[in-house]
Amino acid sequence: MEEPPPDVALGDRSEEEVLAAVLPAFAAVPGVLVGPGDDAAVLDLSPGPVVATTDSMVRGQDWVDAWSTARDVAAKCLTQNLADLAAMGATPTSLLVSIAADxxxxxxxxxxxxxxxxxxxxxxxVGVVGGDLSSASVGTIVVAVTALGRLDGRDPVCRGGAAAGDVVAVRGSLGRSAAGLLLLQRDGAGPDPAYPDLVAAHLRPEAPVVDGVVAADAGATAMIDVSDGLLRDADRVGRASGVLVDLERARLEPFVAALRGAVGDEAALECVLAGGEEHSLLAMFPGPDDVPTGWAVLGTVREGRGVAVDGVVTAPRGWDHFAG
Known part of the structure; x- marks a missing residue:
């Protein structure tokens, strides 16, 4: 693709010219009968239910330009949507992308x-099959992505299926994105060169997308994307299922230990318990033999409601879009 001159703004081009500069970035994939450029996309999806999710990112709220490039924003947008599909046991197929910008x-x-x-x-x-482009007020950029996925004959894995006696396990990391954010906030001007992996985990988080299907095939009873913090998202499963998700502090220790050198002991534990934008998968399985390879056991499901650590019921902490 030919890159536009750096001094050319969106307002210097017509909508058609802007789209002509952008659409070549989106490759055709199987199952897309009509892609970007028409009034709507036409998809040839597999028989059965379609899983749909949507997420938005707002400049100044979900990213700041001092830290995040456009490519960082794109990576995060994709990850947070695909992780939601994975948490349902679905395979992602296509995306719709809408952008409103100054x-x-x-x-x-x-x-x-x-x-x-x-x-x-x-x-x-995964195909980028369409979307919308709109102008916005001064300084505003809003990106909204809608993602679709297929279940291939599986039942969706919802939050409300966990039962007492289930094993709690996670696939992926815990606290790394939050630690990266702490480092960025401490430095103010930009990434800490001493811990580039943690900063990258915040700017461009990865999700174990294929493991959602693995968990579903292994008999996962409930699953959630860890996007707002381990305690908050575990609490959501507990309340939806009418059970207590009991996490074991000792099993969280390897995740905490990996962050101590970068952010200190107290902050490391808080990152693991309450750090958002991790996009790992938290799932419950009927027994230890059902936990797939590569998943880390964190605790058990007990009678009760909500979330606990070592048996002590704990108030959920983590990201909240309105309460902070």
Missing amino acids: PATPLAWLVDFAVELGSRAAARR
Whole structure:
């Protein structure tokens, strides 16, 4: 793709010219009969239910330009949507992307966003099949992604299926994104060169997308994407299922230990318990023999309601879009 000059803003081009600069970033994938450029996309989906989710990101609220490039924003947008599909036991198939931006936004920002989103989606055989482009007030950029997935004959794995006696396990990391955010906030001006992996975990989080299907096939009774913090998301499963999700502090220790050197002991524990935007998968399985390879057991499900640590019921902590 030809990159636009850095001094060209969205408002310097017509909508058609902007789309002409962006749409080549989105590769065709199987199952897309009509892709971007028409009034709507036409998809050839497998028989059975379609899983749908949507997430939005707002400049200044979900990212700041001092830390995040357009490519970082695209990577995070993709991950948070695919993780939601994975948490239902679904395989992602396609995306709809809507962007509202200040006309003064550089066209190069939008092209970089599209190239990163398109390449990452294509690597997972996910099609970017359409969306919307709109102007917005001064300084505003809002990105909204709707993702679709297929279940391939499986039942969806919801939050409300856990039962007392189940084993609690996680696939992926805990606390790394939150630790990366702490490092960025401490430095103020940019990433800490001493811990680039943690900063990258916040700017461009990865999700174990294929493991959602693995968990579903292994008989997972409940599952959730850890997007708002382990305690908060475990509490959501507990309340939806009418059970107590009891986490064991000793089993969380390896995750805490991995962060101590970067953020200190107290902050490391808080990152693991309450850190958001991790996008790992938290699932419950009928017994220890049902936990797939690569998943880390964190505790058990007991009679009660909500979330606990070592048997002590704990108030959920983590990200809340309105309460902070």
